[in-house]
Amino acid sequence: MTRRCSNQTAMLRALRDITLAVGTAALVACGGGHDDSAARAASAPWVAPASAASGPASPQSTATDQLARGRYLVKAADCAACHTTEDGAPFAGGVKLASPFGTFYGTNITPDKEHGIGKWSAADFYKALHDGVAPDGQLYPAMPYTSYRQLSRADTDAMYAWLMTQKPAAVANREAELSFPFSLRFAVRFWDMLFLKDTLPDASKGTSADWNRGRYLANALGHCAECHTPRGQFGQLVNAQPLAGDALGRVSAPDITPHGLVARGWTAADLQTFFATGIAPQGSAFSEMYEVVHLSSQYLSRDDLRAMATYLLGDEPIASVPLQSASVNASVDGDASADAAQLAAGRNLYLGVCAGCHGRDGEGKPHVAVPMSGNSTLRQNNPHNLIVTMLDGVVAQDFPGHERMQDMPGFGAQLSDAELAQLGNYLRATLGGQPADITPQAVKALR
Incomplete structure (x- = not known):
């Protein structure tokens, strides 16, 4: 994260690092345009439990299906990473996101009406995820609305419905502890005007149902571009380098383009195993990626795990690169x-x-x-x-x-x-x- 400076450029650079703060909590990529019909189609592979009765679904069964979908989507979106502390009530907030110029805290998203989102409507929830604007004002992009804006309205409604069934927690939100001028929320509006986009170019190629479903999972729900796509001078995602890797402070999010993955020996099967278990022949998840597996990707269905791997590598994956190791006697620098x-x-x-x-x-x-x-x-x-x-x-x-x-x-x-x-x-x-x-x-x- 950048240090505080007095000029406007430094301030916008700081907003870049605010965006990176949330990126440390999650996985994968970026994709196509924000078309609600396309998003709905991409999210269609979710299948609710079959009803024993035939004919039109009852309002009760429809509501039950929406809640089941919402629970799944909240897991896939890795909401707990920023909104649940290790020893705290679920979704009551308080997770610390530190930076050299101040500290952010995950907010309370339980149905508590005083401290949480109990007074929010489904439309309010959608606007927060899509535009970064909450009923009480502008959100910092430490909440990755830059990726969540690709979620369909049906999916945000399902997430909202499920969150509203959770136990309210009367836990007050902690204000971000930021020094001037980083404490000026209105500055984020100018950043949004310049850089808030619906899409990034895809790093892989594909047209299959799995590829499109994986695109939605990776771009919108997994918000992996927040960590794995490089950023420009003002914190914007670099269109020319989707998923090419970026520094996150102490750790570095690796290149997860098709070429970057196969260069390290990854296959579609290995990626699916890694997302489901955190362990693959290429090693085990650690640091922020461990949290992603622990809180999110392990709960994805087999079909969605396959779709994620398909999107990352493409419909026609490149062959993984065999390991070519040096011997102890090999020359490294010519001597x-x-x-x-x-x-x-x-x-x-x-x-x-x-x-x-x-x-x-x-x-x-x-x-x-x-x-x-x-x-x-x-x-x-x-x-x-x-x-x-x-x-x-x-x-x-x-x-x-x-x-x-x-x-x-x-x-x-x-x-x-x-x-x-x-x-x-x-x-x-x-x-x-x-x-x-x-x-x-x-x-x-x-x-």
């Missing part, structure tokens, strides 16, 4: 002897601090640590996330299906910048097929 020494030093560090959990040759251990060979983080062009993981570690994680991975300690206090660079270069070159190009300076910059 074979120097490279061999660097990789050998990295290998020794790996055996000392990593092999106990990840295996001597990176094969991993079930229920302990994922395999390192072909790991998606190691195969990223940018080593940012690898460096952060080595420095910070990863907390123990419980995944769907009773799977669990133990915590990984961070080595920032144990290893020097030079040693972490050696370790990272060994991992990238021998297990990730990437250049051994991490420098001690790059490690130091992320401490």
Whole structure:
């Protein structure tokens, strides 16, 4: 996030970072124009439980179907990520979204009439998601209406109906703690006038029913472009680079274009498994993506998981790229002897601090640590996330299906910048097929 400056450009840059704050809570992409009929068609694959009676549906069964649909859509939209604290009442708000220039808090969206949305109408709810305007004023784009505006009215009505059945929580909202001029909400209106769009170009190609359904899931509900699409000087999503990856502060959202995914070995089947369980041959979800799986994508139907994968890779996926790893004796920068020494030093560090959990040759251990060979983080062009993981570690994680991975300690206090660079270069070159190009300076910059 940018620091506070006195000129208008800096202020708009700050609005960019406000948008990124919510992006840390969710997954996937961007797509076609905002056509309500197209959105309704894309959301059509939802099938309500079959009724035992024949003939027209009763008002009661229609209402029941709408509530079931709404519950599913609220999960798919990952609303809990920003509106439910770890120990708080469901959807009562309070989730902290920190930035260098201030802090935002997720709001109460329970039916409480004083603190929540109990006085809102379905039309109010739609306007908030579609235009970023609530009954009490302009919303900051920390709420991703930039993506939710692609939701159909029928779907927002279903979400609203289900939220209205939840237990009201008399939990007061916390005001955003922003310094001037970031506290001036009206400035967001000018940003909206310039940059609030309905669509981004698609990163993949397709025309199938699955592709179109996946487009709606990824663009509107999953709001993945909020994290995975680069942003311009004023925070706008860059039309020319949909889903090409972007920095989110401490972590980096990877490139999830078809070429970016297959370069790291992803297939449609692996993506479906990853969204459903958080674990795939390419590794396990961590940081913000772990929350996405935990709170949202694991609840998607098989058909919707398939549709998401189809949209990301396209109707005719490119073949995934085989892993081409270097040996310890491989040349990295043209000096074979120097490279061999660097990789050998990295290998020794790996055996000392990593092999106990990840295996001597990176094969991993079930229920302990994922395999390192072909790991998606190691195969990223940018080593940012690898460096952060080595420095910070990863907390123990419980995944769907009773799977669990133990915590990984961070080595920032144990290893020097030079040693972490050696370790990272060994991992990238021998297990990730990437250049051994991490420098001690790059490690130091992320401490």
